Amino acid sequence: MNVSQKYLPIINELKPFIYTYSDNLKNYNTQVLSDLKIFDPFNHEHKNFFKRIRTLDGLCFGGADMGMDPWVILDCAIMPGAIFGFGIESARASDEVLSLFSLTKEDVCFIPFSIFIAIPMGNKTHWFAHNLSSLNSRFTKPYKGLGLLTKLFGIKTLKIEKLIGATQWNNSSLYIHTKLSPLKVLNPKNPVHTHSNSFIYESVYDDNYLNSILEENTTLLDFDYEISSEDDSKISMLNEYVKDGKTITIVNTPIRDGAGLKLQIKESF
Numbered sequence: 383m384n385v386s387q388k389y390l391p392i393i394n395e396l397k398p399f400i401y402t403y404s405d406n407l408k409n410y411n412t413q414v415l416s417d418l419k420i421f422d423p424f425n426h427e428h429k430n431f432f433k434r435i436r437t438l439d440g441l442c443f444g445g446a447d448m449g450m451d452p453w454v455i456l457d458c459a460i461m462p463g464a465i466f467g468f469g470i471e472s473a474r475a476s477d478e479v480l481s482l483f484s485l486t487k488e489d490v491c492f493i494p495f496s497i498f499i500a501i502p503m504g505n506k507t508h509w510f511a512h513n514l515s516s517l518n519s520r521f522t523k524p525y526k527g528l529g530l531l532t533k534l535f536g537i538k539t540l541k542i543e544k545l546i547g548a549t550q551w552n553n554s555s556l557y558i559h560t561k562l563s564p565l566k567v568l569n570p571k572n573p574v575h576t577h578s579n580s581f582i583y584e585s586v587y588d589d590n591y592l593n594s595i596l597e598e599n600t601t602l603l604d605f606d607y608e609i610s611s612e613d614d615s616k617i618s619m620l621n622e623y624v625k626d627g628k629t630i631t632i633v634n635t636p637i638r639d640g641a642g643l644k645l646q647i648k649e650s651f
């Protein structure tokens with residue numbers, strides 16, 4: 383696996399981890415990256431790591447009213463699926479990182495910097511993308527591609543071929559989701575999500591393509607038109623198209639457009 387220079391600090395300086403029910407591990411590929419740290423929800427010694435996952439989740443999602451309660455992390459993430467991420471031993475953490483987690487130099491522990499959570503779905507073919515978080519925006523010196531590589535290596539480790547996820551039309555995570563695959567929009571306007579501008583997408587992954595992303599060796603796809611994440615009437619129109627049986631796919635990465643994003647759409651029947 384060749385990795386572009388841009389992403390090497392993540393591979394060289396951070397450690398991958400997985401937090402899952404131990405019986406799930408036999409179905410995962412724990413050898414994708416060397417030195418994978420394994421956390422177990424039944425192990426009392428791992429309880430404080432669980433608390434640090436909650437701190438990270440609060441830092442990334444608390445403001446969006448989407449922070450997870452402990453039982454949600456256990457029932458809807460660790461037991462049925464897994465949390466995959468990158469982190470660092472506290473001995474190597476900067477003062478900035480220690481302060482984010484309210485730790486001191488005397489605390490000896492592992493600190494999560496990013497998480498990707500996926501859960502297998504009842505249709506037996508797809509996984510659901512439950513969470514993607516990265517602390518990059520809190521760092522003076524961010525790890526370029528931390529969110530991207532967290533999702534990419536989470537997909538490889540959990541052996542995910544098809545993924546369904548929910549996000550908002552203006553969410554910056556779209557820079558990441560669209561890099562990993564085109565997004566087929568299954569439900570352009572979801573009626574029940576906490577945030578009304580949410581849509582549901584499907585991704586199908588190809589391992590060779592994922593490797594080409596790591597090498598930064600991908601090409602742009604053709605598109606039919608662009609829409610703005612702020613244009614609710616266009617999004618309602620896409621909702622009608624999908625109801626009528628049209629396939630709507632977001633291709634390529636978004637372009638920043640004022641407060642929102644400009645997204646490239648490919649249509650087909």
Ligand SMILES: CC(C)(COP(=O)(O)OP(=O)(O)OC[C@H]1O[C@@H](n2cnc3c(N)ncnc32)[C@H](O)[C@@H]1OP(=O)(O)O)[C@@H](O)C(=O)NCCC(=O)NCCS
Nearest residue numbers: 442514515516518519526527528529530549554555557558
């Ligand atoms: C969204 C999130 C996961 C991004 O993590 P990150 O580690 O900062 O992102 P990466 O460094 O991997 O960025 C990957 C690419 O996306 C781009 N990108 C990421 N966030 C961006 C932003 N806010 N504005 C513009 N570009 C952005 C990066 O520039 C990079 O593109 P490039 O390689 O072409 O330069 C992180 O900001 C986060 O945790 N947000 C809060 C929680 C959330 O909304 N999660 C998504 C739920 S669906």
